[in-house]
Structure formats: C-alpha cells, structure tokens
Amino acid sequence: MHPNLPNLQRIQLSPHHVIPGRRFKRAVMPILCVLMFVVLIVKDRPPASAPEHHTKKNSEDIFGLAKKSFVDGIDEPTLNTPATHKLITTLRGSFFLGGNGQKIVSSQIKTSLLYTFYPDVTDSVRAMFPNVRGPNTPNQYFVISPAIAFYKGEIWTLLRVWLNYERLKDTKEKQYNVWQDNYLYMQRFNNEMNPTSYGSLLGIPVPKQYMRNAGTGDPRIFEFKGDLYAFYYMPMNVDGKEWGNMFMWNLNKNYALKPQIPGFEMNKIDSNWSPFVKDDKLYFLYSYDPVRILQCTDKAECHFIGDASGISNAPFDWKHNCLRGGTPFQVYEYPYYIAIAHTRVLTRKGESFYGVHLVILNVDTFRVLYVSAPIKIHGSILRSASIVRNKYIKVPFFYPLSFIIENKNSLAMGVHINDHRAIILRLNGIAPIINTVIYLDKKYKPSTPITTDLLHKYATVSMELPNEVRYPYKGIKL
Structure with missing residues (x-):
C-alpha cells in the first residue's frame, strides 16, 4: 500500500447495513469510481524519490527507490514530540564526479518544528544572574547554538548563552556590571523533551581581558x-x-584540550571544524574545498591527511570559502558519513547571507560526494524571532549545530534562528538521496580531484541570491 494514500481497507460498508438493489448500486458505484481513479493515479504518478539527472540518457532507477515515497515514514523516532510547521519541498543537490563533472540528485523532503528552547531555558538562564535592579536589567539573554546528542538513553543538550555586548558599540548605554558575554548551558531531556536534569552553566575557565565575544561559543557535541x-x-x-x-571539553571528566597542528599557523579566527570518529580515532574536517582532514591523537595533537590539493598550508579563507562546517559528521552506512554544513556569502557591503546544506562524505577516500542546495523550512519559523545582528544580516536564516539520526530517513537537527532562539527541527526524507549517492559512488568510483572552488561555487549559486550580492562568485553559472 502506498504510504501517501489513505488506508483503503477502511472504506467499507457496515455489515449491519442492508441496502436494496438500486440503493446499493447508487451507493457503491461512486466508491468503485474513486477506487479506479486512485489506482490510475498510483499507476501513472511520477516517482517522488526518483533521482534527477542532466539528461534522459543518464536517467537510472536506483535500487527501485522510485517505487516508494519516504516522506511520511518515521520508524521509532528518537524524539517523540509533536511535529508542527511542516513544509514539503524538493531538495536538489549535486554528486561530484571529479573535475567539473556532476550529476543532479533530488528528492522530496519534509521539514518540521519539533521543539523550541524558548522561553523555558531563557528564563532559567535569566534566573542565574543576580538582578538587583529588578526587571529593567540591561542584559540581553539569547540562548542559541543548540548542540544535541543521544547519549546513555537521554538527549544531552549544550547551548550558548550570549549576552550580546555587541550592541554597546553603537549605543551609549552604560553597563554597570560587566559579565562574561558567552557561556555554555547544559541540560538533559527524555525523548519527549521533558527535562531529566536541572540546567547548569559549565564552569569552563576563560580569559577575562575581552569586552565582547569572550568566553565559550557555538558548541558542537x-x-x-x-x-x-x-x-x-x-x-x-x-x-x-x-x-x-x-x-x-570532556563533559565526563571535566578537562580541556586545545587541538594543535604542529607546523601550521592557523588564522586569527579559525573555526567551523567538523569532528567525526572513524575506527575509534578522532578526525576533523578542516575545510570543504579543498577537502582537508585532520587526524588527531587522544591528546588532540593533529596532522593533515588525505589532502589531494597539495595546499595543506593554506589557511582557511573566511571571505571566499563560503561552504563551511556546521554539525559533526555521523556514520550513516560505513564508509558514508553525513553532516549539515552552512554557507555564508559575505558581500562587499559587509552583509551576510546564510544557507544550510546536507553533505555526504566517504571516509575511506576522504571525498565530499554530495552537497545539497539550501534546505528550506517554513517561513513562519524564520519569522518567529527578530534578527539580532540586523546591521549585517537582512534576510532571516537558520544555522545548524548538531543532529541526531532518528532512523535511516530522519534527522532531528539542533539549529538557531536569526542568532535569537534555539530550536530542534526534523528533516525527513533523506534516505532516497543518500542511497542514490551511495549507488553512484560505487558505480563511478570517482578518483579525479574536484575542481578547486567548485563546491563553494555550487553552494553559493544554489542559494539563488540576487546577482548583485553574489560575491565572490558573481556571474557564475553551473
């Protein structure tokens, strides 16, 4: 039975209802017509998950995936909370063959809202700060950057508490008490997102010489x-x-580690690394394009491996390297790992535009196989909170920090909206895309390096920004 159609077995006559001949025909014929119409629709409808390619010649029925729609099938989800603000769209992306070669892989997905940390966690944080002036305290509390993980039977959450001292640059507001402006807040929940612990601020020691952007920020877990x-x-x-x-920071044993790369000078601002574990060893994806992977010891002593570009010593270019790390990578089906990356397009005027992308990595070959176009969510979610940095960001956005694999077709993603509020979204319908990419990787076994900057260009152009703001890849067409 097709999962998107109603249960036809429920359309039946009551065994206690006797209908005379004409009344029987008059009652049954419309039902038979409806059944025939439904059968025709099922027979002739285009497959929802069939991969799209550039030409008919390249069309393939990948593992019969076209025979089933995965959009509504959620099997034993990790998070058992009502899904609201649902949006069904087609997620388009590219499988990269090497050089400039690509195959387009698309499928229908559904996004929805599972949980919001506002106002409960925000109120909990506010109560932690002494407030002798009453409700008119000048502090602004934003709880953002939700890192979530399923660990020892619970949902562990780690969030950034941000007091937004950036606003003081443009105002004459006097701050009588200056707090550290970034903290990490930890709390555990069950799968219905009911708290199983009190929230607490992690006591990670931090330098105190900074007025703004001090302390711990944007956690992953x-x-x-x-x-x-x-x-x-x-x-x-x-x-x-x-x-x-x-x-x-080891959350079990409470100690800090600083990943070190001997012989490599990092940028003044060097962030957005994506951790993953392979064969019980720790790795970080340092950059997407070129793909640069760090392998690290238990003491966080790291070195580059799998660098096909030959330019390991080039630092991350935060102005031009648009496709960046977001969440950690997690194994989907070895050696295929998935993550949610983000794109930041910085214009010459200093404005930023953001996109969120599904990424697939082969950890045996250390190749980025697939990058999607931006994932879309319901507009009312994006409009539910104002843009905090509205001097630099004009368009509402969401930003990925983490996800839990609920099943082979569904992710629960920890994201924040407009640097303002932390929420959990569900991304449903990923199985057809990932299975198609796995099939294509096994079929073509790509080994030619991908043309430098192609991933950045694809991610940027797929955002469909006005051409006048598409910097640094203005005018590029793929």
Whole structure:
C-alpha cells in the first residue's frame, strides 16, 4: 500500500447495513469510481524519490527507490514530540564526479518544528544572574547554538548563552556590571523533551581581558571513546597574539584540550571544524574545498591527511570559502558519513547571507560526494524571532549545530534562528538521496580531484541570491 494514500481497507460498508438493489448500486458505484481513479493515479504518478539527472540518457532507477515515497515514514523516532510547521519541498543537490563533472540528485523532503528552547531555558538562564535592579536589567539573554546528542538513553543538550555586548558599540548605554558575554548551558531531556536534569552553566575557565565575544561559543557535541565532548570556539592570547580557535571539553571528566597542528599557523579566527570518529580515532574536517582532514591523537595533537590539493598550508579563507562546517559528521552506512554544513556569502557591503546544506562524505577516500542546495523550512519559523545582528544580516536564516539520526530517513537537527532562539527541527526524507549517492559512488568510483572552488561555487549559486550580492562568485553559472 502506498504510504501517501489513505488506508483503503477502511472504506467499507457496515455489515449491519442492508441496502436494496438500486440503493446499493447508487451507493457503491461512486466508491468503485474513486477506487479506479486512485489506482490510475498510483499507476501513472511520477516517482517522488526518483533521482534527477542532466539528461534522459543518464536517467537510472536506483535500487527501485522510485517505487516508494519516504516522506511520511518515521520508524521509532528518537524524539517523540509533536511535529508542527511542516513544509514539503524538493531538495536538489549535486554528486561530484571529479573535475567539473556532476550529476543532479533530488528528492522530496519534509521539514518540521519539533521543539523550541524558548522561553523555558531563557528564563532559567535569566534566573542565574543576580538582578538587583529588578526587571529593567540591561542584559540581553539569547540562548542559541543548540548542540544535541543521544547519549546513555537521554538527549544531552549544550547551548550558548550570549549576552550580546555587541550592541554597546553603537549605543551609549552604560553597563554597570560587566559579565562574561558567552557561556555554555547544559541540560538533559527524555525523548519527549521533558527535562531529566536541572540546567547548569559549565564552569569552563576563560580569559577575562575581552569586552565582547569572550568566553565559550557555538558548541558542537560528539562522543569519542565512550566520553562526550563539547567542541567550542574561544578567543585567547597566545604569545602576544590574539586568536579565536577551537577547544574541546570532556563533559565526563571535566578537562580541556586545545587541538594543535604542529607546523601550521592557523588564522586569527579559525573555526567551523567538523569532528567525526572513524575506527575509534578522532578526525576533523578542516575545510570543504579543498577537502582537508585532520587526524588527531587522544591528546588532540593533529596532522593533515588525505589532502589531494597539495595546499595543506593554506589557511582557511573566511571571505571566499563560503561552504563551511556546521554539525559533526555521523556514520550513516560505513564508509558514508553525513553532516549539515552552512554557507555564508559575505558581500562587499559587509552583509551576510546564510544557507544550510546536507553533505555526504566517504571516509575511506576522504571525498565530499554530495552537497545539497539550501534546505528550506517554513517561513513562519524564520519569522518567529527578530534578527539580532540586523546591521549585517537582512534576510532571516537558520544555522545548524548538531543532529541526531532518528532512523535511516530522519534527522532531528539542533539549529538557531536569526542568532535569537534555539530550536530542534526534523528533516525527513533523506534516505532516497543518500542511497542514490551511495549507488553512484560505487558505480563511478570517482578518483579525479574536484575542481578547486567548485563546491563553494555550487553552494553559493544554489542559494539563488540576487546577482548583485553574489560575491565572490558573481556571474557564475553551473
């Protein structure tokens, strides 16, 4: 039975209802017509999950995936919360063959809202700060950047608490008490998102010399050798130089690690690494294009591997490298790992535009196989909170930090909206896309390096921005 059609077995006559001949024909014939019409629709309808390619010549029925729609099938989801604000769209993306070669892979997906951390967590955070002036305190509390993980039978959440001292640059507002403006807040939940612990601020030591953007920010969370780690950004001074780099915090044993790359000078701001674990070893995807992978010891001593570009010593270019890390990678079906990346297009006017993309990585070949166009969510979700940095960002956006694989077809994603509120979304319908990419990878076994900047260009152009703001790839067509 097709999952998108009603249960036809429910359309039946009552066994206690006796209908005379004419009344029987008059009652049954419309039902028979409806059944015949439904059969014709099922027979002739185009497959919802059939992959799209550039030409009919390249069309393939991948593993019979076209015979089933995966949009509504959720089997034993990890999060058992009502899904609202649903949006069904077609997610289009590219499988990269090497050089400039691509095959388009598309399928129908559904996004929905599962949970919002506002106002409960925000109120909990507000109560942690002494407020002797009453409700008119000048502090602004934004709870954003939700990192979520399923660990030891619970949903572990790690969120960034941001007091937004950036606003003080443009105002004459006096701050009588200056707090550290970034903290990490941790709380555990069951699969219905009912709290199983009180929320708490992690006591991670941080430098105090900074007025703005100090402390711990934008956490990710991942499991490594049985322990759960927070992976976060923090500024500090090293040998007289100001740096903003990534740090690790063991949430089980409470100690910090700083990933080090001997012989490599990182940027002043070096972030958006995507951690993953393979064969019980820790890795980070340092950049998408070119693909650069770090392999690290248990003490976070790292070195580059699998660099087909030959330019490992080139630092991350935050102005031109538009496709960036978002969530950690997680194994879907070895050696295929998935993550949710983000694109930031920075214009010459200093404005930023953001996109969110599904990415598939082969960890045996260390190739990025697939990048999707931006994932779309319901407009009312994007409009539910104002844009905090509206001087630099004009278009509502969401930003990915984490996800839980609920089943082979569904992800629960931790994202924030407009730097304002933290929520959990569901992305349903990924199985046809991933299975098609796996099939294509096994069929073509791509080995030719992908043309440099092609992933950045594809992600940027797929955002469908007005051409006048599409910088640095203005005028590029794929």
